[in-house]
Amino acid sequence: MLERIKNAVEYIKKRLPEQPEFVVVLGSGLGKLENEILDPIVIPYQEIPNFPQVTVEGHKGHLVYGKIEGKKVLMMAGRFHYYEGYSMEEVTFPMRVFKGLGIEKVILSNASGGVNPSFQVGDVMILKDHINMMPEHPLRGKNIDELGPRFVDMSKPYDLDFISIAEEVAKEKNLTIQKGVYVGLQGPTFETPAEYGMVRYIGGDAVGMSTVPEVIVAKHMNMRVFCVSVITDLGGPEIAFPVSHEEVLNAANTAMPSVIKLMKGVLEKG
Ligand code: HPA
Numbered sequence: 001m002l003e004r005i006k007n008a009v010e011y012i013k014k015r016l017p018e019q020p021e022f023v024v025v026l027g028s029g030l031g032k033l034e035n036e037i038l039d040p041i042v043i044p045y046q047e048i049p050n051f052p053q054v055t056v057e058g059h060k061g062h063l064v065y066g067k068i069e070g071k072k073v074l075m076m077a078g079r080f081h082y083y084e085g086y087s088m089e090e091v092t093f094p095m096r097v098f099k100g101l102g103i104e105k106v107i108l109s110n111a112s113g114g115v116n117p118s119f120q121v122g123d124v125m126i127l128k129d130h131i132n133m134m135p136e137h138p139l140r141g142k143n144i145d146e147l148g149p150r151f152v153d154m155s156k157p158y159d160l161d162f163i164s165i166a167e168e169v170a171k172e173k174n175l176t177i178q179k180g181v182y183v184g185l186q187g188p189t190f191e192t193p194a195e196y197g198m199v200r201y202i203g204g205d206a207v208g209m210s211t212v213p214e215v216i217v218a219k220h221m222n223m224r225v226f227c228v229s230v231i232t233d234l235g236g237p238e239i240a241f242p243v244s245h246e247e248v249l250n251a252a253n254t255a256m257p258s259v260i261k262l263m264k265g266v267l268e269k270g
Contacts, residue, residue, distance in 0.1 A: 004049075005096045017065075022072070024075045026076060028210075028232075029249040029250075032253075040066040041064065041065045060077045063076055070268070071267045081188075082186060082187075088137070088138040095214050095217045098223075108225065111230050113207050115196050115206060116205040121234060122232075124229070124258050125206055126180075126227070126228050127181070130181060133183055134212055157215055166266050177262065178231070182211060188209065190235075190243040193240050197236060232247065233248060233251065
């Protein structure tokens with residue numbers, strides 16, 4: 001594993017003019033953030049040794065390096081979901097590589113279904129915590145002590161400074177943001193009304209199919225994590241609206257300007 005990480009890191013290092021400070025992982029429907037990068041250097045996943053490969057044709061799969069708000073940012077366009085059949089090791093391998101590159105600051109994004117009754121479609125929620133409901137844990141198995149400890153402190157999964165900065169930015173730029181708990185489920189089905197009800201009952205504000213494994217592995221390596229989620233649909237035991245992937249992408253697209261403003265502010269001040 002360490003050797004596999006090292007090979008990927010060495011290849012990417014050769015392609016980059018300098019060490020990135022941030023990594024930004026793009027979620028469903030949020031790919032347009034890539035356009036914010038100045039003088040982009042694109043590295044397709046196929047070129048990176050040991051990197052998982054995108055199996056769905058037409059899906060993006062590359063890293064992009066460049067500057068946003070003067071900050072050195074590496075972006076991951078095309079993430080690996082557990083429901084696609086990737087192992088947890090594959091889902092989280094990129095995060096191992098980002099740490100290997102010397103990156104300490106992680107910004108994740110995703111689309112999620114809102115279960116907090118005060119949420120609306122198109123809302124932007126910053127994560128204050130999560131609940132891991134995935135069927136497999138990315139740190140199960142022999143611990144690799146060079147990467148992090150056996151038992152990982154998860155008392156502050158989302159960096160409190162980043163959260164304060166995001167709240168400050170939202171105030172300055174007049175953006176309404178929500179703050180909440182993200183519940184990570186396996187998917188790929190959207191939830192039944194009873195399942196949305198469960199998510200609410202156990203303390204969730206939103207539910208999605210990504211992010212949690214990556215955050216766990218980032219925390220294993222003591223990285224600082226910030227995550228922003230776009231509420232793309234609403235669910236609950238009494239609300240039985242149909243949800244479609246298309247709808248998710250449309251709502252993410254509508255929220256894009258707010259997400260861009262928020263992320264740029266966090267990059268600038270973070
Ligand atoms: N459930 C799970 N994942 C999602 C949803 C949802 O309602 N919306 C976007 N991703």
